[in-house]
Amino acid sequence: MEIFNHNANVHFLGLRKISIGVAVLLVIASIVLLATRSLNYGLDFTGGVAVEAIYDNPVSVEDVRNALDKGGVDNAVVQSVGGTRHVAIRFQPKDDKHYVAQEGKSPNLDLMTNDVAKALQAARPDAKIASKSYVGPQVGAELRSDGVTAAIFVIIGIGVYLWIRFERRFAIAALATEVHDVLVTLGVISLFRREFDMTVLASVLAVIGYSINDKVVVFDRIRELFRSARKADPEEILNRSINSTLSRTIITSLFTGIAMAALYFFGGPTVHGFAITMLIGIVVGTLSSIFVASPILLWLGVSKKDLMPVTRENPELARRP
Amino acid sequence: MSDFPRWRYFLVAIVLVAGILYALPNVYAPLQAVQVSSSQSEPLDPTVQQKVISALQSAKIPYVNESVRHDASRGDYMVIGFANGDQQKSAADALKPVLGDKYTVAFNLESTVPRWLSAIGGRAMPLGLDLQGGVRFLMAVDQSDIIDRQENRYTQDIAALLKDKKIPFISVARAATAGQGVNVVLSSSADRSAASDAIATEYTDLGVTDGASTGDRFVLNAVIKPDKLHDIQTNAIRQNLATLSNRINALGVSEPVIQVQGEDHISVELAGVQDPAEAKKVIGATATLEYVAGIGDARDPAVQDAVRTGNIPPDAHLYYGRQGEPYLVSKNIIASGDELVDASSGNDSQSGSPSVNVTLNSAGAAKMLDFTRDNVGKPMAVVYVETTTDTKVVDGKEVHTPKTTYSVINYATIQGVFSNKFQTTGLASTKAASELALMLKGGSLAARMDIVQEGVIGPSLGQDNIDKGFKAVLLGLALVLLAAAIYYKLFGLVADVALFFNLVILVAVMSMVGVTLTMPGIAGIVLTLGMAIDSNVLICERVREELRNGSTPLAAIRAGYEKAWATILDANVTHLIAALALTTMGSGPIKGFGVTLLIGILTSMFTSVTVTHAITALIHGGRKLKTLSV
Numbered sequence: 001m002e003i004f005n006h007n008a009n010v011h012f013l014g015l016r017k018i019s020i021g022v023a024v025l026l027v028i029a030s031i032v033l034l035a036t037r038s039l040n041y042g043l044d045f046t047g048g049v050a051v052e053a054i055y056d057n058p059v060s061v062e063d064v065r066n067a068l069d070k071g072g073v074d075n076a077v078v079q080s081v082g083g084t085r086h087v088a089i090r091f092q093p094k095d096d097k098h099y100v101a102q103e104g105k106s107p108n109l110d111l112m113t114n115d116v117a118k119a120l121q122a123a124r125p126d127a128k129i130a131s132k133s134y135v136g137p138q139v140g141a142e143l144r145s146d147g148v149t150a151a152i153f154v155i156i157g158i159g160v161y162l163w164i165r166f167e168r169r170f171a172i173a174a175l176a177t178e179v180h181d182v183l184v185t186l187g188v189i190s191l192f193r194r195e196f197d198m199t200v201l202a203s204v205l206a207v208i209g210y211s212i213n214d215k216v217v218v219f220d221r222i223r224e225l226f227r228s229a230r231k232a233d234p235e236e237i238l239n240r241s242i243n244s245t246l247s248r249t250i251i252t253s254l255f256t257g258i259a260m261a262a263l264y265f266f267g268g269p270t271v272h273g274f275a276i277t278m279l280i281g282i283v284v285g286t287l288s289s290i291f292v293a294s295p296i297l298l299w300l301g302v303s304k305k306d307l308m309p310v311t312r313e314n315p316e317l318a319r320r321p
Numbered sequence: 322m323s324d325f326p327r328w329r330y331f332l333v334a335i336v337l338v339a340g341i342l343y344a345l346p347n348v349y350a351p352l353q354a355v356q357v358s359s360s361q362s363e364p365l366d367p368t369v370q371q372k373v374i375s376a377l378q379s380a381k382i383p384y385v386n387e388s389v390r391h392d393a394s395r396g397d398y399m400v401i402g403f404a405n406g407d408q409q410k411s412a413a414d415a416l417k418p419v420l421g422d423k424y425t426v427a428f429n430l431e432s433t434v435p436r437w438l439s440a441i442g443g444r445a446m447p448l449g450l451d452l453q454g455g456v457r458f459l460m461a462v463d464q465s466d467i468i469d470r471q472e473n474r475y476t477q478d479i480a481a482l483l484k485d486k487k488i489p490f491i492s493v494a495r496a497a498t499a500g501q502g503v504n505v506v507l508s509s510s511a512d513r514s515a516a517s518d519a520i521a522t523e524y525t526d527l528g529v530t531d532g533a534s535t536g537d538r539f540v541l542n543a544v545i546k547p548d549k550l551h552d553i554q555t556n557a558i559r560q561n562l563a564t565l566s567n568r569i570n571a572l573g574v575s576e577p578v579i580q581v582q583g584e585d586h587i588s589v590e591l592a593g594v595q596d597p598a599e600a601k602k603v604i605g606a607t608a609t610l611e612y613v614a615g616i617g618d619a620r621d622p623a624v625q626d627a628v629r630t631g632n633i634p635p636d637a638h639l640y641y642g643r644q645g646e647p648y649l650v651s652k653n654i655i656a657s658g659d660e661l662v663d664a665s666s667g668n669d670s671q672s673g674s675p676s677v678n679v680t681l682n683s684a685g686a687a688k689m690l691d692f693t694r695d696n697v698g699k700p701m702a703v704v705y706v707e708t709t710t711d712t713k714v715v716d717g718k719e720v721h722t723p724k725t726t727y728s729v730i731n732y733a734t735i736q737g738v739f740s741n742k743f744q745t746t747g748l749a750s751t752k753a754a755s756e757l758a759l760m761l762k763g764g765s766l767a768a769r770m771d772i773v774q775e776g777v778i779g780p781s782l783g784q785d786n787i788d789k790g791f792k793a794v795l796l797g798l799a800l801v802l803l804a805a806a807i808y809y810k811l812f813g814l815v816a817d818v819a820l821f822f823n824l825v826i827l828v829a830v831m832s833m834v835g836v837t838l839t840m841p842g843i844a845g846i847v848l849t850l851g852m853a854i855d856s857n858v859l860i861c862e863r864v865r866e867e868l869r870n871g872s873t874p875l876a877a878i879r880a881g882y883e884k885a886w887a888t889i890l891d892a893n894v895t896h897l898i899a900a901l902a903l904t905t906m907g908s909g910p911i912k913g914f915g916v917t918l919l920i921g922i923l924t925s926m927f928t929s930v931t932v933t934h935a936i937t938a939l940i941h942g943g944r945k946l947k948t949l950s951v
Binding site: 109133206209213217221224248256258261275 | 457597773786899
């Protein structure tokens with residue numbers, strides 16, 4: 001079975017002004033979104049108290065919120081997780097002597113959870129606490145900086161590898177596209193107010209890995225075609241490379257997407273954020289592999305002579321990894 | 322002809338068989354069990370076993386008969402398995418009152434992996450807290466507290482040293498800011514250089530510099546060297562870890578995970594525990610030691626009399642040892658735990674019997690010298706003092722009741738006069754010696770800790786997560802298998818076989834490495850499955866291209882694999898870099914995901930290239946082919 005016409009030669013690079021324009025707009029929009037409304041950080045990053053409650057019968061988020069307001073738990077974020085009987089409640093502990101244990105600085109989780117349970121059960125006796133957790137504010141700050149460090153490490157590490165294995169321009173093009181992918185993915189998460197927790201952070205880092213994989217496949221073909229072509233017009237080579245890897249790019253994304261969809265629909269609430277982020281990342285990464293990475297490469301002025309193997313004695317060796 | 326050498330078939334076969342074997346233990350679901358161990362050092366005898374069984378029978382709790390066992394080789398405890406968590410819980414509730422204080426009843430998961438499989442090293446992946454329920458704490462070790470303690474100690478020690486060396490000084494005091502060291506004020510520049518030399522030779526961990534001198538005040542500043550400070554901090558964390566392990570073991574949780582996280586955090590995971598209050602009480606306990614003069618032990622009639630009548634001499638305390646034996650000890654404390662610098666176990670150089678070597682600081686040493694000079698041949702006791710805080714909620718208010726327990730951990734006769742270094746000999750075994758050393762040293766926390774993160778996951782939520790995660794893995798796998806088979810026909814089916822083995826080998830490697838399975842880890846498995854197929858997509862697309870360019874089927878296969886390999890390698894190395902970064906992230910869940918991804922990339926490179934190549938060569942090798950089903 002084949003979905004794509006293998007003789008198709010869509011002139012993707014002809015669209016480069018539009019495609020890069022759209023990409024730049026998306027990046028700017030994402031930065032603006034991130035700067036103005038930020039991310040909806042989860043408990044892992046903000047610190048605070050999270051309680052998960054399970055009801056015997058369906059309950060609406062609105063009812064839970066009202067019950068909490070009445071019970072004196074203010075400013076709680078209530079989210080429904082996986083179905084109608086399971087809710088997650090997140091709030092900042094009140095700066096109250098009552099809650100703070102005598103010797104340490106950490107508030108007493110049991111007391112706070114008791115209050116939540118009381119508030120919920122006052123409205124609906126079938127509410128049960130399934131889990132509770134407390135995260136101190138400094139933990140979140142450390143995590144955030146760890147996350148940023150990890151992302152920078154990934155981007156630089158990949159850049160160095162591509163520089164060595166390919167050429168400077170490929171490294172730059174890949175990194176620029178990478179930054180685009182991460183920012184746009186974060187922008188979409190911010191736009192839909194999806195909770196940004198540890199698993200989502202893991203997912204964003206995995207998106208970097210996934211999308212670089214995609215770019216490398218196209219770049220590999222570009223290098224191969226440059227080396228084998230007698231007359232190498234960069235634009236034509238790049239275009240042919242995108243076209244001949246197109247089928248692979250889309251099929252792989254489809255297959256990975258299928259797996260992530262299974263995770264989303266059956267994996268339960270703890271991995272929802274992960275699966276959704278991955279799906280967003282796959283779409284963004286696939287599109288940027290086709291429309292963004294190669295135009296950047298073209299503008300950077302890649303040419304045949306940059307890619308010829310250095311070891312003249314044995315060109316066969318140089319072709320091998 | 323064959324492009325696939327025979328030794329590689331062999332390699333593939335071996336890896337596949339090993340993969341199946343080592344993934345197999347995960348199929349055997351562990352049994353919910355209750356573990357009974359003796360909290361005193363007396364062994365579990367058959368009468369206890371009889372008691373347990375009759376208690377369960379009278380409470381009408383069915384247990385898995387063949388699981389009841391008391392395996393001395395694995396430590397002194399017995400395990401009783403149950404069909405489900407409810408029975409496990411009611412059994413524990415039923416056993417606790419019957420067995421009393423002397424035995425600890427704890428929840429446990431008992432492996433049901435067959436003996437032959439565990440004999441070859443097969444074991445199931447341990448489940449994370451999110452999959453089996455439990456309590457998790459993250460504690461930050463207070464760094465400034467470590468510095469405070471050290472600087473206070475040096476302040477005392479330097480003052481004592483200068484007195485000892487008869488160097489006159491005006492004052493020895495800590496600098497105004499913590500971390501700035503100790504300031505010594507002397508009255509002449511000659512004294513200052515003498516003091517400087519004395520401190521530098523005696524305490525090599527200190528860096529000594531001359532401070533400002535005004536009139537007749539000559540200031541000397543002694544600061545802990547930065548690399549030493551780092552050592553001290555690392556040691557403090559290690560000691561806290563040991564202390565915590567000790568205390569948590571007393572809780573009776575079967576397999577607590579206590580580990581250092583990042584620079585100065587300690588995470589504690591207690592599977593199966595649902596009430597963090599008890600755990601917190603133990604973690605928050607403060608303990609110290611007291612060296613006191615001994616008055617009598619259990620053989621002494623005065624002690625027996627005191628136990629019987631309750632009349633304790635006014636200058637004495639009646640304390641009990643760890644086996645419950647009574648002692649009378651003096652109320653005057655010779656030295657206390659904060660004066661103890663170090664304790665280590667070893668063997669006595671003269672008798673060769675197990676011993677514990679103790680080092681006291683100068684203040685403690687002076688008092689010890691005074692005491693031992695007059696009391697050679699008399700007994701001395703070491704008392705372990707533990708303070709816990711019971712927190713109860715009464716009328717919506719917290720009521721804290723501090724509870725102090727005293728126990729005699731060592732009672733020995735003073736053999737000679739000693740001061741800062743001495744030895745406790747005549748201990749029953751090497752194990753007893755190392756336990757005593759740990760108690761002496763690890764009795765109290767080296768630095769204060771604050772709980773910065775705390776989580777409780779209910780057991781039902783854990784089971785729910787396992788079910789969902791399992792479903793997601795199977796459905797994700799099935800869908801990808803189906804899609805590949807439809808799109809690439811025979812080559813797709815070959816890729817499917819490889820993908821299935823990828824899951825098997827991934828699980829096998831994770832089990833062998835001992836990766837704790839968590840929900841993010843399961844997400845990592847599903848993601849790996851989705852992406853592992855990429856290599857096969859690359860190969861199949863290449864083969865198709867070669868066919869289109871007019872290659873013969875066999876040449877197309879060969880060229881397809883050869884050309885795709887370079888791409889697969891590049892793509893996977895970049896991906897590995899990303900996975901590597903994820904594993905360096907300090908915290909648990911992300912790390913679990915990163916490790917899974919890392920192993921998954923490596924296994925997928927093997928299965929989707931080597932395994933598929935082997936199968937393809939088997940199918941197509943040695944035949945004249947007109948077409949390929951790709």
